[in-house]
Amino acid sequence: MGSDDSSQLNSTRKRAPTDSNASQSPNSRALGTLGENLVAEWLQQQGWEILHRQWHCRWGEIDIIALGIDRETEINRGNENSPCPISHCQTLAFVEVKTRSRGNWDAGGILAVSAAKQAKIWQTAEIFLSDRPDLANNSCRFDVALVRCEPLRQKTKQILPPLTATKSQSATAENYLLTLQEYIRSAFSN
Numbered sequence: 001m002g003s004d005d006s007s008q009l010n011s012t013r014k015r016a017p018t019d020s021n022a023s024q025s026p027n028s029r030a031l032g033t034l035g036e037n038l039v040a041e042w043l044q045q046q047g048w049e050i051l052h053r054q055w056h057c058r059w060g061e062i063d064i065i066a067l068g069i070d071r072e073t074e075i076n077r078g079n080e081n082s083p084c085p086i087s088h089c090q091t092l093a094f095v096e097v098k099t100r101s102r103g104n105w106d107a108g109g110i111l112a113v114s115a116a117k118q119a120k121i122w123q124t125a126e127i128f129l130s131d132r133p134d135l136a137n138n139s140c141r142f143d144v145a146l147v148r149c150e151p152l153r154q155k156t157k158q159i160l161p162p163l164t165a166t167k168s169q170s171a172t173a174e175n176y177l178l179t180l181q182e183y184i185r186s187a188f189s190n
Contacts, residue, residue, distance in 0.1 A: 031149055033054075035147035036054070036064060036099075037171075037173065038147055038169075038171045038173075038178045039097050039147065039180060039183075042183075043093075047068055047069065048068035049068060050064060051092075052064070055124075059127060060123065061124065062094050062095070062096070062124050063095055063096055063097040064093075064095035064145075065094055067091070067093075067135070070091035070093075092138045092141075093143050094124075094128075094140065095143045095144070095145055096121055096143070098110070098112055098113065100146070101150065109146050109147075110184075118142070122142070125142070142187055142188050142189065143186065143187055144184045144187040145180060146181045146183075147178055147180055147181065151176055152172065
């Protein structure tokens with residue numbers, strides 16, 4: 001049984017909470033979803049349309065699939081005000097989100113995006129595109145978002161709104177402060 005299988009098995013087991021705080025703290029899957037929510041909202045603020053969340057097939061899962069105009073690429077080409085039709089200028093971003101707490105072992109999640117993980121994401125993206133010929137002509141990129149998750153202090157959690165992402169790339173949700181530490185565009189390719 002691989003490490004992915006054992007972590008999945010552990011997350012599906014029912015455990016009785018040992019104290020009142022244990023029942024309130026979400027598991028790593030739930031924290032990952034909170035991080036994905038922050039990144040999805042941030043991408044929408046940047047003008048991207050979220051096409052799918054947690055899209056999966058038998059080969060793997062892609063956390064976020066977004067469609068938008070890659071302004072950075074257009075500026076680098078000198079085409080900031082490019083006259084090409086929107087559908088031909090759009091980029092499909094396959095985003096891997098890593099949500100980590102302080103003191104993690106994998107440099108904020110970036111080390112978890114290994115060559116094997118990249119190959120799974122690439123293969124999953126190919127399957128996604130094979131079912132959607134209307135999107136297959138868009139340029140594609142693979143991004144990685146690193147989110148830091150910290151528990152809020154008891155007094156603070158009552159003052160902050162339930163889930164708000166701001167242009168400062170932070171949000172609060174379920175007694176946690178989430179911060180988009182780094183968004184790496186075109187983090188890897190085949």
